[in-house]
Amino acid sequence: MTTIKAFRGDLEMPDETVSAVKEYLGARREDLLSFLRRLIAIPSPTGSEGDVARRVAEEMKRLGYDEVFFDRIGNVVGRIGHGPIKVLFDAHMDTVGADQAGWTVDPYAGKIEGDTLFGLGSCDDKGSLSGMVYGAAALKAAGFPADRATVFVVGAVGEESCEGLGVGHLITREGVHPDFVVIGEASDLGVRRGHRGRTLLSVTYQGKPCHASVPQLGDNPLEKIVPLLSGVKPLNRRFRDDSFLGKGSAVVTSVEVNSASLNSVPATATVYIDRRMTVGETREGILDEIKSVLGGHEASVEVVKVDQPSYTGYPRSGEEFFPPWSLPEDHPLVRAGMETGRAVLGREPDLGRWDFSTDGTFTAGAAKIPTIGFGPGDGRWAHAPNEQVPISQIITAAGFYALVPWALSRSKG
16 A cells, blocks of 8 residues: 555555556557647747647537537646545747757757657646646546546647746636646656745846947947846845745846947847746835946836737736746645655655746745646756657556545545
């Protein structure tokens, strides 16, 4: 017996339940991999997830989900069961663009070498998504009582451009209100119970354009950005620290100019700053920090806003401000995740935080829904050439996704 310490007492996950899930997934290993490779073959940059969403819905129906539907913003949702405990599994369908530079394999081919599958989105985040789709099906096939829990598997839109916007729509506007959320993102099969927040800031300087041959007639905004460029890095020494989430950070990531040509003084210059937030940091404090290193120059300092429709045409707007979040180690969901990890790994899973940001910024940070994360792959391959994920980890993660609802429903039993 594998012990589950969840809401109360010691609960037992029968070996036959774990075996049934592993047997189901083992028998469908090639189907799962074929499904993942098809998802990788479909380009799905943010705003163009429609074809992937339809392919996910098709697979959910084929696997016998009780209900499959799309919401207005374009998330695809599969439901299994109708019990009182509601567990939502979230993995995003969109990817960053495919920069061919640095890739030595076709980003869309889903090439397999040994235990490694290569492809854009394999690690971030279609590996987790395919594991969730098959994991929930394995739960049902293993005889999970439909009246114990309601399991939602969500292929979310728009995570790469604005974390939490897609799943946040589902929860706030479509009537899906989970008790627990499991985020599928690369964790190398470790349980994640939080991460720092993130905000994207823009600092815009006004100038006076003119021909580059007579710069004295203009006002060059690029000359004004120098104090900011040199002042952001030293700010890092002043940021708050947290024993679990770590210290806040800031880095300049881009500079854009509005210029008629390379022979012109620009009209404006905008500097973008990625600011990672830890516990106790506020929106007002973050804006004031940046204003303190402008060197006396006038500039507008703002949180970047997202305002573009989803692939369905539904208005998609928000801002790039995402709060930090964490769950205590002794939270029932964390304990259930750790014990489920032991059941599928045969060892103690790593417990920690993510260094990057996920949809948990909404589910846990904003909506305060207990959230953990678990996924196949090493996060260093996200957004990188030759993105890859271990095949064995995908199968193991699918087993984890199958057994977490069982653990949580037993804990209420």
